[in-house]
Amino acid sequence: MSKLRVAVLGAKGRIGSAAVRAVEAADDMELVAALGRGDKLETLTENDAQVVVELTTPGSVMGNLDFCIRHGIHAVVGTTGWTDERLAQLNTWLSASPETGVLIAPNFSIGAVLTMKFAEQAARYFESVEVIELHHPNKVDAPSGTATRTAQLIAEARRKAGCAPQPDATATALDGARGADVDGVPVHAIRLRGLLAHQEVLLGGEGETLTIRHDSLHHSSFMPGILLGARRVATTPGLTFGLEHFLDLN
Ligand SMILES: NC(=O)c1ccc[n+]([C@@H]2O[C@H](COP(=O)([O-])OP(=O)(O)OC[C@H]3O[C@@H](n4cnc5c(N)ncnc54)[C@H](O)[C@@H]3O)[C@@H](O)[C@H]2O)c1
Numbered sequence: 001m002s003k004l005r006v007a008v009l010g011a012k013g014r015i016g017s018a019a020v021r022a023v024e025a026a027d028d029m030e031l032v033a034a035l036g037r038g039d040k041l042e043t044l045t046e047n048d049a050q051v052v053v054e055l056t057t058p059g060s061v062m063g064n065l066d067f068c069i070r071h072g073i074h075a076v077v078g079t080t081g082w083t084d085e086r087l088a089q090l091n092t093w094l095s096a097s098p099e100t101g102v103l104i105a106p107n108f109s110i111g112a113v114l115t116m117k118f119a120e121q122a123a124r125y126f127e128s129v130e131v132i133e134l135h136h137p138n139k140v141d142a143p144s145g146t147a148t149r150t151a152q153l154i155a156e157a158r159r160k161a162g163c164a165p166q167p168d169a170t171a172t173a174l175d176g177a178r179g180a181d182v183d184g185v186p187v188h189a190i191r192l193r194g195l196l197a198h199q200e201v202l203l204g205g206e207g208e209t210l211t212i213r214h215d216s217l218h219h220s221s222f223m224p225g226i227l228l229g230a231r232r233v234a235t236t237p238g239l240t241f242g243l244e245h246f247l248d249l250n
C-alpha cells in the first residue's frame with residue numbers, strides 16, 4: 001500500500017520538530033516536506049503533499065491553510081488562536097474545495113481530550129467551575145487553546161442544563177485577579193519555567209469539590225493524536241473541530 005505523503009509546517013518549532021520525527025517513524029507515512037518560517041509553500045505542491053500538519057503560530061496559520069485548501073491539501077492543525085471569525089473564513093474556503101478535510105485540535109493528547117469531555121459532563125452538577133491552565137513561559141498565547149475550548153464546552157453544557165450564573169461576590173478586584181472570562185467561566189493562565197502543558201478544572205458544590213487535572217509531561221503526548229488526525233483527515237471532508245470526533249468517546 002502506498003504511504004501517506006505528509007508535510008510539517010513549523011518543522012523547527014517545539015512541537016513541529018517532534019512531529020517531524022513522529023511522521024518519519026510512522027511505517028505508513030512519508031515525510032515529503034518540513035517547512036519553517038520563510039520557506040516556500042509551493043514546496044508542498046512540488047512534493048505532492050496529501051496532508052499538512054500545521055504547527056506554527058496564530059499569525060501564520062490562516063495564510064498556510066488558505067494555500068493548503070486552495071490546492072486540495074488536507075490539514076491537521078494544532079496551532080491556536082481560533083475565533084468564530086477565523087472558523088467562518090475557513091468554512092468559506094472549504095466550501096470552494098468540498099473534498100478537502102481540515103482537523104483543528106486544540107489539544108492532541110488523549111488525556112487533555114478526556115479532561116475536556118469529563119469537565120463538560122461534570123459542569124452542570126456543580127455551582128462553581130473555574131479553569132487553570134499552566135504552561136511553559138515561551139508560550140505566546142493566553143489563555144491556551146485547550147483552556148478556551150474547555151471553558152466553552154463547560155459554558156455550553158451549563159447553558160443547556162439551565163444552570164444559574166456562578167456565585168461570585170467579588171465587588172472590587174485588581175485587573176486580572178479573577179482571570180479571563182470565557183463565556184462566563186473564569187480561566188487563569190500560569191506561565192512557569194519547568195512546565196510543559198497542564199490544566200486543572202475545579203468544580204465546587206455544597207460541601208464538596210471535584211478537581212480534574214491533566215499533565216502533558218513531554219511533547220510525545222501529542223504525537224499519537226497528530227498521527228491519528230493525519231490518517232483520518234483525508235477521508236473526512238470539511239472542518240472537524242476537536243480530536244474527540246476521531247475517537248470513539250461516547
Ligand atoms: N494542539 C496541540 O496539542 C498543541 C500542542 C503543543 C503546541 N500547540 C500549538 O502549536 C503552536 C506551536 O507551538 P510551539 O510550542 O511548537 O511553538 P514554537 O514557537 O516552538 O514553534 C512555531 C514554529 O513555527 C514557525 N513558523 C512561524 N510561521 C511559520 C510559517 N508561516 N511557516 C512555517 N513555519 C512557521 C516558527 O518559526 C517556529 O519554529 C502554538 O500555537 C501552540 O499553542 C498545540
Ligand SMILES: O=C(O)C1=N[C@H](C(=O)O)CCC1
Pocket residue numbers: 080106107135139140143144145146147196197
Ligand atoms: O505548548 C503549547 O503552546 C500548547 N498549546 C496548546 C494550547 O494552547 O492549548 C496545547 C497544549 C500545549
